[in-house]
Amino acid sequence: MIPEMEQNNKRLIETLIRGRDSTTRLQDLLCRKENLNGSVSVEDLLAEILGSFSSGISMLNSSVSSENHGFLVEKMPEVYSGKKPAVKERRGCYKRRRTIDTSVITSATIEDGFAWRKYGQKEILNSKSPRCYFRCTHKYVHGCKAQKQVQKLEDGSNMYHITYLGKHTCPSITHHEVVLNFQDFKNTYHVSNSPSTITNAHIDPSVKQEVDSKGQSTDVSDIISSANDENTSPPLRWDEILGSCHEGASYMRFDHEDSCASTSSHGYMYMDYLNNDDLLSDGIGLLDQNVFLD
C-alpha cells in the first residue's frame, strides 16, 4: 500500500476508535436515564452505532495490515477450491480450511455493508445460540471467497460474535468501500428531537453504487448536511454528535440525499436489527443485505 494512503487509513481508524469511545461514554450516560419516554430504545440505537464503528474499525484494520492492499488479493489454501463436487456422490467431500485469513469481532449488528448469503446454520455444543454461516453473494459470479460466521452471545447483551474468513475479492467491493459507507453515513446524518418510531429503510443500491464509483473522499469533520423537517435541530457536526453528548437528542435519523443522481430517500438505516431476538434462529439471511449490484 502507498505509505500516504496507509497513513490516512490509520488516521481514519483512530477517528473511528475515538468516535466509538465517545459513543460508549454517551451510552453510559443515557442508559442511566432508563428509556424514560420512548418506545424506541436509545440503548439499542447506541449499540447499533457502536456495532457499526466496531465493524468498520475491524475491516479497516485488516485492510491496513494486509500486504495485499485489503480486499484485492488473497491466498487461499489449495485444498479449498470452493468448487462444487463433480458428482453427487461426492457431496460434502471437501477439505477444511486450517490456515485462512480470519478476523473476529463482537458487534451489536451483523450488518457490515457487504452482501452475504446464508448457506448453513448449526447448533453448537454448549451454546444456546446456533452458529450461522454466510458466504459472499458474489461467490460464484466473481469468485469471491469471503465468508463469515455469526453467533449470538449468550450474555444477554444482544451482541454477535462475528468471524470473518477470507477477504472480499469481488469487483464491487473495494478497499474504499468502508470509508465510503462511513462517508455516506456521515453525509446524511442529523439529529432530531422529534419522537418517532424506528422503521427500516435501505439506501437505493443504484445510488450507492454511483457514490462508490465516484471514489471521492472528503474530510470526516466536514459539516453535516441537514435535510430538515420542521422539528429538526440545527445542523450538527459529525464530531459534535459523536464526540460529545448532545443533550435532548431522543433519536437519530438518516436522510439520504444523493448529490449525483436525482434521487433521494430518507428513513432509519438498519435500525430494526437490534430488537429482534429471533434473528439467528429464524435466519439472519432474511435481512436485506443485498446492497451491491452484480
Next chain:
DNA sequence: ACTATTTGACCACC
C-alpha cells in the same frame, strides 16, 4: 420463473 433460505445429511478433523 427465479432467487434466497432452511435444514438434514455428509464428511474432515480431532
Next chain:
DNA sequence: GGTGGTCAAATAGT
C-alpha cells in the same frame, strides 16, 4: 465417535 463446516434438495419469497 463427536463436533463443526459445507452441500444441496426442499421450501419460501418475490
